[in-house]
Amino acid sequence: MNYFQFKLDNKLSRRSTESSQMLQKFPSRIPIVLEKAWNSRLSQLPKSKFMCPGEYTEQQFVTCVRKKLALGSETALFVFVNGVDLIAGNSLMSDVYNKEKDDDGFLYMVYCEQDVLGGN
Template sequence: MSRSNSASSAGYMPSFKDRKSFPDRIRMVQEIQRQQPDKIPIIIERYNTERNLPILDHCKYLVPAHITVADVMQIIRRRLALHPDQAFYLLIDEKSMASITMTVGQVYEMEKDKDGFLYIVYASQPAFG
């Protein structure tokens, strides 16, 4: 994956929340929900202290509510071009790990942010902190 962004090649990328204002994020979600009401708006970013895994080429995803967290992990694994043996972990809203059998819709209803996005971070270590 080519990364032309100098911030990402340096290993640091400001978070989506840092790059977009709260009102802008709310407008984005409202537009997404108007155009694609059956999709869940997700922001997937690398954990802020993670250095072993690459940064995804983009962070905004729209996924069907019925897919599982395991399906999301497969999407991330494929986009990061990870070796099948390389482990990584997902943290929902920087506070909890969701069961891989839960649907994205279930996680969204429990953990969506005030702006309407579901925030997920990924890291190579299970201990976040």
């Protein structure tokens, strides 16, 4: 799937070089491109590229994203790998990366919300 804006804005060779450089500089971290889902009402994060510690679980990564978005407890945040797959909260990000990374070396994810507990 090629609906990630980062892919549209950057050629494969540039993306591959960038992820390789990031991995070389920070070998224990995961290069992630995280973009807002097209139908999400959440705010856009100021940047789309992240370096996540490989030992983080998916839930720890989501917690970091929640903080960056300043979400209250009434809003559930969902993160989908490659825009379609939910992953278990206890999955290690390094395992997700090794299984789901793109040919360019990045792990692509999208985020969206779901109101809970009577929210709108």
